[in-house]
Amino acid sequence: MKPVTLPQRPALQWSTIALLTGILLLVIASFVSLPLKLHEFLGAEAIRTSIEFLRGFSPPELAPNFLKKIGIATFETLAMSAIGTLIAAFFGILIGLPASGRFGATARLATRSVLNVLRSIPELVWASVLLIAAGLGPFAGTLALALHTIGVLGRLFAEAFENCSPLPEETLRTNGVNPVAAFFYSTLPQCSPQMMSYTLYRWENNIRAAAILGVVGAGGLGQMLKYHLSLFQMQQAASVIVAMLLMVAVVDAVSFLLRRMMTR
Structure with a gap:
């Protein structure tokens, strides 16, 4: 009976050691530089005042007219997120194609620069800028979500296009199929499950x-x-917070079920 030879443990590269050392030093420097007042945060006075503040949120406001307003605002929030995501997915595909290098290095560099700018600016900043042009209301919020998400989805879609196998599309184009049709019949079906997961x-x-x-x-x-909150109407604010929690939980569950259905 031959003795079992265990595989040798791979040697650590100097680059890996340097990276881990740098991360460790960064963590230590963060704790040293930040004024973490844990003794005040966990003190008896802080705990007492926090409990008194939280008591003001109970019981939540459950008046029918107020709950109706919350329902309208919840639908408005869902509509903003859904429309903003759909707009971002559409333009993310359009910009993700040149960003994947399909139209040359110049187009790749230009579109990736645009995507970097779009996703580097937070949604709150986009909304603050767009409120000046579009005015108060959900329209500015929808545009802000769309602009930031275009930068995120465009980059993710470009990576998905780059990672797809080019052989099916090349085979179709070699046999005389139009490049656009070859893309829609070969590359896009390969990438669509991953792109849908990113979108959800x-x-x-x-x-x-x-x-x-x-x-x-x-x-x-x-x-x-x-x-x-600005009027210190804590019970009404508590109802809004509960509505937010329920909305996020429902959307997370729906998104999880949709991703499960796509992977079967």
Whole structure:
């Protein structure tokens, strides 16, 4: 009986050691430089005042007229996130194609630069800028979500196009198929499950972002939350927060089920 030879443990590269050392030093420097006042945060006075503040949120406001307003604001938030994500998915595909290098290095560099700018600016900043042009309300919030998400999905779609096998499309084009038709019949079906997963994930994120954009006047539940908190109407604010939690939980569950259906 031959002895079993165990595989040799791969040797650590100097680059890996340098990277781990740099991360460790960065973590240590972060703790040293940041003024973390844990003794004040966990002190008896901080805990007492926090409990008193949280007591003001109970019981939540359950008046029928107020719940109706919450329902309208919830639908508005969902509509903002859904429309913003759909717009971003459409333009993400259009910009992701040249960003994947299909039209040359110059087009790749230009479109990736545009995508970097779009996703580098947070949704709140986009909303603050667009509120000047579009005015208060959900329209500015929808555009803000769309612009930021175009940058994210465009980059992800470009990576998906680059990682797809080029052989099916090349085979069709060699046999005389139009390049556009070859792309739609070969490359796009390969990438579509991954692209749909990316889109659903960004929709989940945009639900949360849409709820926050109301803070700057972009409508939805966030605007209601800001209004009631600014007036110290804690019970009404508690109802809005509960509606946000329920909405996010439902959307997460729906997105999970859709991703499960696509992977079967």
